[in-house]
Amino acid sequence: MQLPDRLSVLEAVAFKETFQQIFQNHPLPPKIILDFRQTTFIDSCGIGALVNNYKNATSKDIELVLTNVGTPVMMILRMTNLDQILTVELLSESSQPPALPPTHPSTRSGIKRGLDIIGAIVGLGITALLFIPIATAIKLDSPGPIFFSQIRKGWMGKEFRIWKFRSMYVGSQDISKGKIRVKPLDENAPDPRVTRVGRFLRKSSLDELPQFVNVLTGEMSLVGTRPPTPDEVDYYDVPEWQRLDVKPGMTGEWQVNGRNQIHNFKDIIDLDLRYQHHWSLMYDVKLIIKTILVVFSKNSGAA
Known part of the structure; x- marks a missing residue:
């Protein structure tokens, strides 16, 4: 063929x-x-x-x-x-090193990468200041590690390990061993998988601070699309892979447009593609400002 x-x-x-x-x-x-x-x-x-x-x-x-x-x-x-x-x-190898594939202008922007590095350094400084109280609260609230990591799909489908402060009970996501704790039928009720400290970390988005490491290493950007899990990508049809044409971000359209209320897969895909269509450096700055406003609003936080 x-x-x-x-x-x-x-x-x-x-x-x-x-x-x-x-x-x-x-x-x-x-x-x-x-x-x-x-x-x-x-x-x-x-x-x-x-x-x-x-x-x-x-x-x-x-x-x-x-x-x-x-x-x-x-x-x-x-x-x-x-x-x-x-x-x-x-085929016979070329002696010239290949350029990165031009999937989206954001992946070729040196200014965007520079902003990511500066933002990641500042973010990691904030993380260092808050580490001891957050780590202490996590350990006192429930047994287990301080950090939670998970494999996600990044740019072009490349896998990477994302980092967060642990907000769930140990084993609550271990489906293969039958330890998963099912979400309540009432979506307004607290998720029993999430610890008391975890609910605060999610509401304040403090659980995502370790992702500045992913931004610094270039696996993520400050602003981008939501990083999917490999299991999620397994169900993608070909056009839905377009969301992987940009780097995943710590924040983006989904995070600032009511992530608690948006669970429909098509709606999430549409938001990611909208980000790609409207992307500019100024658009990134606007989304960062919106993110800060959302974090300090009473309705912030992940479900």
Whole structure:
């Protein structure tokens, strides 16, 4: 199968549909070869289609091989660790180092990155000042670690570990071992999984202070889209991968537009795409100011 020169949202949707048509053949082919000779650009939707097609092929015992993969595409496969999963045959490597894929102008903005670094340093200074009282309160309230970490999907679907102050009882998210505590049917009732100190940390957004580490390392930005979990991304259709064209943020449209009330998946996706459409440095500043106002309002905090 010959891949196009660009593998963005429209081409990625067509790529997935063509793959689905192959699965309707009888008998199924033992191997499918994807020729990337012409492909010089791939964004998060292209990655999403590739991951989806790989999973479908594997489920039907079909070998998937990527051949003639050039440097730009290979860089993305390495960045997302897909080169460790997929069978890849390289085209001749270029001696020139590839540039980052231009998925969205925010990812190429040196000023935005500079603001992230300055904001992260200031934020970590605040975190250091508040660490002892927060850590003491967490330990006195319930047994367990001070920090909570979780794998999330970042730019282009690259996985990273996000950090927060722990706000839930230990084991409350361990679904596989049957320890999860179910949310109450009454959404206005307190979530029994969240500790007393955790409710305060969430309401004040203090639980998110350790994420300044993620911002400093470049895995996140001060402003961006909501970072999804790998389980959530597994259910994405190809167009929904567009939200991964930008770095996830500590704050963004979802956080300042009533995150307690917005739980519909489509609404969250629409907010993330709206951020990408309206993005500018001034827009980031406006969202940061709105975030500060929301944090100090009586209705702030996560559900």
